[in-house]
Amino acid sequence: xxxxxxxxxxxxxxxxxxxxxxxxxxxxxxxxxxxxxxxxxxxxxxxxxxxxxxxxxxxxxxxxxxxxxxxxxxxxxxxxxxxxxxxxxxxxxxxxxxxxxxxxxxxxxxxxxxxxxxxxxxxxxxxxxxxxxxxxxxxxxxxxxxxxxxxxxxxxxxxxxxxxxxxxxxxxxxxxxxxxxxxxxxxxxxxxxxxxxxxxxxxxxx
Numbered sequence: 544x545x546x547x548x549x550x551x552x553x554x555x556x557x558x559x560x561x562x563x564x565x566x567x568x569x570x571x572x573x574x575x576x577x578x579x580x581x582x583x584x585x586x587x588x589x590x591x592x593x594x595x596x597x598x599x600x601x602x603x604x605x606x607x608x609x610x611x612x613x614x615x616x617x618x619x620x621x622x623x624x625x626x627x628x629x630x631x632x633x634x635x636x637x638x639x640x641x642x643x644x645x646x647x648x649x650x651x652x653x654x655x656x657x658x659x660x661x662x663x664x665x666x667x668x669x670x671x672x673x674x675x676x677x678x679x680x681x682x683x684x685x686x687x688x689x690x691x692x693x694x695x696x697x698x699x700x701x702x703x704x705x706x707x708x709x710x711x712x713x714x715x716x717x718x719x720x721x722x723x724x725x726x727x728x729x730x731x732x733x734x735x736x737x738x739x740x741x742x743x744x745x746x747x748x749x
Contacts, residue, residue, distance in 0.1 A: 554629035554630070554632050555629070555630065555739045555742070555743040556739060556740050556742075556743040557626075557629055558625075558626040558627070558629035558630045558736075558739055559626070559735070559736045559737065559738065559739025559740035559741075559742075559743065560626075560736065560740055561622045561623070561625050561626035561629070561736070562622070562623065562626045562643075562732045562733075562735055562736030562739065563732070563733055563736030563737055563740060564622050564736070565619040565620075565622035565623045565626070565647075565650075565732055565736070566619075566729050566730070566731075566732030566733035566736060567733060568615060568618060568619045568622070569615060569616075569619045569650075569729045569732070570729050570733070572611060572612065572614075572615025572616075572619070573591060573594065573612065573615065575611055575615075576594040576608040576609075576611040576612040576615065577594065577608070579605075579607050579608045579611065580594060580605055580608040581605055585716075585718060586718050586719060586722060587715065587716035587718050587719045588716045588717060588718050589717075589718045590658070590717055590718050590721050591718070591721055591722065591725060592612075592653065592657065592658040592664065592668065593658060593718075594608050594609065594611075594612035595608075595609050595612045595613045595616070595653075595654070595657035595658055596609060596657035596658040596659035596660075597658055597659065598658050598659070598661075599659055599661050602658065602659035604657070604659065609657065612654075612657075613654045613655075613657055614654065615654070616650050616651065616653045616654025616655075617651055617654035617655060618654075619650050619654075620647050620648065620649070620650035620651025620652070620653075620654060621647070621651060622647070623643060623644075623646055623647030623650060623732070624644060624647035624648065624651065625647075626643065626647075626736070627640055627643040627644035627646075627647055628644070630643070631644070638681070639678070639681040639682060639684055639685065642674045642675075642677045642678040642681060643674075643678045645670055645674035646670075646671060646674040646675045646678050646728070648667075648670065649667050649668070649669075649670035649671030649672075649674055649675075650667075650671050651667075652664075652666070652667025652670070652671075653667050653668055653671060671725075671728075672701060672705050672724050672725065672728070673702070673705070675698075675701055675725075675728035675731070676698045676699075676701035676702040676705065676724075676727075676728065677698065677702075678698070678728070678731065679694045679695070679697045679698025679699075679701065679727065679728060679731040679735075680694070680695050680698035680699065680702075681698075682694050682698075682731070682735055683695050685739075686735070686738055690734070690738060693734070694731055694734065694735065697727035697728070697730055697731045697734075698727070698728075698731070700723060700727045701723075701724050701725075701727045701728055704720055704723040704724045705724045708720050708721075708724070711723070
C-alpha cells in the first residue's frame with residue numbers, strides 16, 4: 544500500500560504541514576498580539592518582541608498580548624523543531640536540515656525567554672534570524688526553479704537587513720527593520736511548507 548510519502552524523503556509531507564502551520568501561526572499570532580497591545584505600539588518603532596516584554600531595565604509586559612505572543616513563539620518553535628526532525632529521517636542535505644532545527648530552537652527560546660530576559664532573549668533572537676535566513680537560502684537544494692530563487696531572495700533579505708540594520712534603522716525604524724528581518728522567514732516557512740506538502744503528499748483522485 545502506498546503511504547503517499549516519497550521514498551527519497553520520508554515524512555517530508557508531514558514536515559511541510561508542520562512548517563506551514565508554524566508560519567501561519569507566527570503570522571496570525573503576531574497580528575493578534577498587536578491588536579490587543581495598548582496604544583503607542585507601532586510597526587515602525589516597536590520591536591516584535593516588545594509584544595512579549597520590552598527590554599530591561601524598565602521592562603513592560605501587557606496582557607493579553609504577552610501571553611498571546613509568547614505562546615505563539617513556543618508553539619511555533621515546537622512545530623518547526625518537529626518538522627526539522629522529520630526531515631532528518633533522510634540522510635541527504637543534512638547541512639540544510641540543521642538550520643531549520645536551529646530556527647525552531649531559536650523561536651522556542653524567544654517565547655520561553657521574553658524581551659525582559661536580558662542575556663538569553665537576544666541570543667535566541669539572533670539564532671532565529673541567522674538560522675532562518677540560512678534556511679531560506681539553503682532550501683534551494685530541495686526545491687525547483689523558479690521557487691528556489693524566491694527562497695534565496697527571502698533569505699538574502701533577512702541577512703541583509705540583519706547585518707546592515709544600522710543603515711536601515713534610521714529609514715525604517717527599529718520595528719520596521721526587524722520586520723524586514725523576520726517576515727521573509729515567516730513567508731518562507733509557509734511557502735516551503737506548502738511545497739513539501741504538495742510535492743510529497745498523497746495525490747487526490749479527481
